[in-house]
Amino acid sequence: MEGRLDKNPLVLLELVERLGNLMRTxxxxxGTDESLQPVHLQxxxxxxxxNRYSNTPQALADYLGLTKGTVSQTLLLLDRRGLxxxxxxxxxxxxxxxxxxxxxxxxxxxxxxxxxxQNATRNISPNRIRNAVSALREALETLQDDNEGTMFGDxxxxxxxxxxxxxxxxxxxxxxxxxxxxxxxxxxxxQAKVEEAV
Amino acid sequence: MEGRLDKNPLVLLELVERLGNLMRTxxxxxGTDESLQPVHLQxxxxxxxxNRYSNTPQALADYLGLTKGTVSQTLLLLDRRGLxxxxxxxxxxxxxxxxxxxxxxxxxxxxxxxxxxQNATRNISPNRIRNAVSALREALETLQDDNEGTMFGDxxxxxxxxxxxxxxxxxxxxxxxxxxxxxxxxxxxxQAKVEEAV
DNA sequence: CTTTTTCGTATCGACCCGATACTAATAAGG
DNA sequence: CCTTATTAGTATCGGGTCGATACGAAAAAG
Numbered sequence: 001m002e003g004r005l006d007k008n009p010l011v012l013l014e015l016v017e018r019l020g021n022l023m024r025t026x027x028x029x030x031g032t033d034e035s036l037q038p039v040h041l042q043x044x045x046x047x048x049x050x051n052r053y054s055n056t057p058q059a060l061a062d063y064l065g066l067t068k069g070t071v072s073q074t075l076l077l078l079d080r081r082g083l084x085x086x087x088x089x090x091x092x093x094x095x096x097x098x099x100x101x102x103x104x105x106x107x108x109x110x111x112x113x114x115x116x117x118q119n120a121t122r123n124i125s126p127n128r129i130r131n132a133v134s135a136l137r138e139a140l141e142t143l144q145d146d147n148e149g150t151m152f153g154d155x156x157x158x159x160x161x162x163x164x165x166x167x168x169x170x171x172x173x174x175x176x177x178x179x180x181x182x183x184x185x186x187x188x189x190x191q192a193k194v195e196e197a198v
Numbered sequence: 199m200e201g202r203l204d205k206n207p208l209v210l211l212e213l214v215e216r217l218g219n220l221m222r223t224x225x226x227x228x229g230t231d232e233s234l235q236p237v238h239l240q241x242x243x244x245x246x247x248x249n250r251y252s253n254t255p256q257a258l259a260d261y262l263g264l265t266k267g268t269v270s271q272t273l274l275l276l277d278r279r280g281l282x283x284x285x286x287x288x289x290x291x292x293x294x295x296x297x298x299x300x301x302x303x304x305x306x307x308x309x310x311x312x313x314x315x316q317n318a319t320r321n322i323s324p325n326r327i328r329n330a331v332s333a334l335r336e337a338l339e340t341l342q343d344d345n346e347g348t349m350f351g352d353x354x355x356x357x358x359x360x361x362x363x364x365x366x367x368x369x370x371x372x373x374x375x376x377x378x379x380x381x382x383x384x385x386x387x388x389q390a391k392v393e394e395a396v
Numbered sequence: 397c398t399t400t401t402t403c404g405t406a407t408c409g410a411c412c413c414g415a416t417a418c419t420a421a422t423a424a425g426g
Numbered sequence: 427c428c429t430t431a432t433t434a435g436t437a438t439c440g441g442g443t444c445g446a447t448a449c450g451a452a453a454a455a456g
Contacts, residue, residue: 009315009319009327010315010349013319015331015334016217016334017218018350019213019341020214020218020219020221020340021262022263023211023215024218025264026345037412039412053423058434065222066412069415069435070414071435072436072437073412073413073436076436086410091432092434093420093421094422095433095434095435119340120341121207121336121339122207124337125206129333131329131333132330132334133210134326135330136210136213136217138319140220142319142321143315143319144220157249226413230414254403265444266404266405267404267445267447268443268445270406271405271443272443274405290402290453292403292404292451292453294400
């Protein structure tokens with residue numbers, strides 16, 4: 001049983017790569033009018049969802065799997081276009097904080113880069129989607145462990161997260177209190193909870 | 199219930215894009231020694247699995263979501279490197295047929311581009327993988343319908359496929375008889391079976 | 397026998413991307 | 427303190443992807 005050949009993981013890989021290619025093509029079409037490349041839109045989408053620990057060039061580079069030099073160029077372009085704002089961190093003056101500008105927010109709102117995907121998944125039952133999310137998330141976590149890469153996630157399934165009250169949470173790693181909405185943003189210091197026995 | 203906001207599809211999209219990015223980074227690392235770009239390896243993998251109707255530049259362009267001009271350049275490079283062979287079609291002398299050369303086969307065997315993925319998914323139960331495959335496949339089919347793109351698949355779930363005997367199948371669209379192994383290759387004239395009631 | 401359509405190639409320019417080298421700020425270690 | 431090492435980010439360069447456009451040749455349509 002252990003060494004049995006199972007092709008299904010490869011089928012899943014093929015689907016993921018193919019969907020990735022198609023969504024990139026979608027992004028390319030979306031960005032044509034504004035002369036934006038797929039990676040630019042991916043960066044904007046990330047910044048629209050990153051929390052306070054994760055809105056830096058290095059975090060974005062880790063997220064996209066690109067080098068910091070490459071990402072630096074991307075950010076330079078987005079800055080020139082007025083789609084993002086960069087400002088110094090108060091404490092560590094090496095780090096640059098990033099956020100979408102009003103124009104950047106507006107652009108994402110107009111382009112709706114996830115619209116095609118939402119249409120494509122509207123007839124899939126919530127339960128099947130949850131199962132698929134769970135399987136892919138596990139693949140992602142293992143893949144990143146093997147690559148010593150940064151894991152991203154939100155507080156919902158993070159082992160550092162502590163619930164202080166009905167609406168107030170706390171990050172045990174950084175010591176900050178986090179509001180409800182902030183617990184649903186993407187974080188780069190995410191640590192997966194240990195799987196509990198079913 | 200109908201208009202309820204459900205974020206899970208977006209979570210799934212994020213996972214697919216992120217896994218796609220990471221696998222592309224993996225491909226980039228794999229191809230560094232041979233100076234091959236991710237798209238080159240993707241093309242080789244496709245050609246290693248394409249059936250007799252699908253081993254053409256146009257089919258590859260549809261599969262990757264790129265233009266035929268772009269793919270033509272990719273194939274030129276792979277040909278110069280001796281990784282593929284191109285030859286004219288006997289009947290329609292416009293079309294070019296492609297196949298891996300011995301060197302191309304050997305390269306794929308050595309690089310094992312799916313190895314990291316197989317490791318990452320080895321602890322996911324076959325059942326969860328099957329569910330994820332099913333959900334993503336549905337998303338892919340809808341996505342391609344909306345984009346009027348070509349759907350790819352194999353005979354297992356194709357409505358053109360007819361079983362003649364234990365081991366011999368037939369493609370009702372093209373009229374050819376297909377051996378067992380060939381029914382598991384990727385085909386560009388795939389037509390999904392109509393979903394049967396459960 | 398045109399006219400149109402389809403498959404593939406050639407050329408060009410914009411720009412992505414990694415590699416390398418660099419600066420500046422912080423951390424570490426006496 | 428005063429090195430030394432590490433980390434965040436930028437600048438520059440070259441190879442190569444990619445879409446757009448134009449082109450050629452074969453097949454299909456009429």
